[in-house]
Amino acid sequence: RAKELGRNNYQFYTRNMNERIHEKLDLQSALRQAIANDEFTLLYQPQVDLKSERIFGVEALLRWEHPEKGTIMPGDFIPIAEETGLIVAIDEWVLRAACAQNKAWQDAGMPMLTMSVNVSGKQFLQSDWSTRVSNVLRETGLAACYLELEVSEAAIMQDIGAAIATMRALQAEGIRLAIDDFGAGYSSLTALAHYPVVRLKLDQAFVQALPGSADDSAIAREVIRLGQQFDLSVIAEGVENAAQSQFLRENDCHEMQGYHYSRPMPAAALEVLLREPFRWSAT
Numbered sequence: 429r430a431k432e433l434g435r436n437n438y439q440f441y442t443r444n445m446n447e448r449i450h451e452k453l454d455l456q457s458a459l460r461q462a463i464a465n466d467e468f469t470l471l472y473q474p475q476v477d478l479k480s481e482r483i484f485g486v487e488a489l490l491r492w493e494h495p496e497k498g499t500i501m502p503g504d505f506i507p508i509a510e511e512t513g514l515i516v517a518i519d520e521w522v523l524r525a526a527c528a529q530n531k532a533w534q535d536a537g538m539p540m541l542t543m544s545v546n547v548s549g550k551q552f553l554q555s556d557w558s559t560r561v562s563n564v565l566r567e568t569g570l571a572a573c574y575l576e577l578e579v580s581e582a583a584i585m586q587d588i589g590a591a592i593a594t595m596r597a598l599q600a601e602g603i604r605l606a607i608d609d610f611g612a613g614y615s616s617l618t619a620l621a622h623y624p625v626v627r628l629k630l631d632q633a634f635v636q637a638l639p640g641s642a643d644d645s646a647i648a649r650e651v652i653r654l655g656q657q658f659d660l661s662v663i664a665e666g667v668e669n670a671a672q673s674q675f676l677r678e679n680d681c682h683e684m685q686g687y688h689y690s691r692p693m694p695a696a697a698l699e700v701l702l703r704e705p706f707r708w709s710a711t
């Protein structure tokens with residue numbers, strides 16, 4: 429059939445591919461300029477504890493405000509940033525901006541929050557990362573215990589030895605660590621015992637189909653049980669409705685993050701939310 433379609437079709441595909449390559453190169457050079465041009469911004473998504481009915485932390489989520497293309501989501505540029513190594517500079521920008529924001533909130537008398545920052549595996553496995561984090565904390569004046577670094581289970585698995593070494597160095601500084609997107613079962617029980625982390629983030633992929641899916645229900649329960657056994661907090665990500673929240677609570681998970689509670693929002697909107705005497709009831 430390919431033969432039948434002939435030359436025109438071949439050219440069509442070639443042109444398409446060239447366009448894609450050009451688009452990618454454009455994106456790469458635009459990404460290089462983005463930090464200098466101040467095109468990155470952070471949104472903050474509340475993390476809610478249904479026992480205290482309070483926001484205890486926020487996760488910083490990166491957005492790229494491209495002058496022509498508009499808002500670009502991290503899924504559309506983080507992979508390219510990782511390929512080109514630009515992620516190292518980007519993650520450091522995020523870390524500094526997030527720590528400075530948390531310190532500014534504290535100085536303004538807002539409730540004390542944990543600031544969660546995502547770290548790419550590429551960044552996390554660099555041997556000088558913990559030193560650079562300490563420098564940012566010193567420069568911004570944020571106490572280490574108000575910073576939580578999220579590294580995905582998949583990133584840890586790329587090099588468990590190096591990941592544990594980095595985690596230990598960060599832990600020694602008093603920085604909190606969380607395993608993001610947890611639940612695919614990459615980590616053995618033995619490995620989990622060696623991770624100096626304080627929190628597991630149940631992957632939203634396993635939250636989505638709760639409580640209907642028997643498989644995902646079993647996985648969610650298992651992650652919650654693992655957390656209890658290793659004395660780790662467990663937060664569910666991507667909680668979108670009351671049925672999911674109810675299932676999680678019934679299974680002893682009380683920390684929630686997701687659209688059902690709040691979308692990621694700009695700093696100013698979060699400040700309004702924090703000033704309200706609002707209590708985050710279960711539903």
Ligand code: C2E
Binds near residue numbers: 490547609686687
């Ligand atoms: P993540 O760390 O697992 O973050 C959670 C993602 O789920 C965020 O997507 C968030 O907006 C989204 N989300 C939150 N609640 C809900 C919900 O109820 N339903 C659904 N469907 N989604 C929800 P976002 O902001 O697009 O970020 C995607 C991923 O990009 C993040 O996944 C993280 O891995 C990465 N990322 C974001 N910011 C950074 C950053 O500063 N540095 C690095 N290295 N990675 C980042």
Ligand code: MG
Binds near residue numbers: 487608
């Ligand atoms: Mg995360």
Ligand code: MG
Binds near residue numbers: 608609629631632
């Ligand atoms: Mg996640």
Ligand code: MG
Binds near residue numbers: 609
């Ligand atoms: Mg993710």
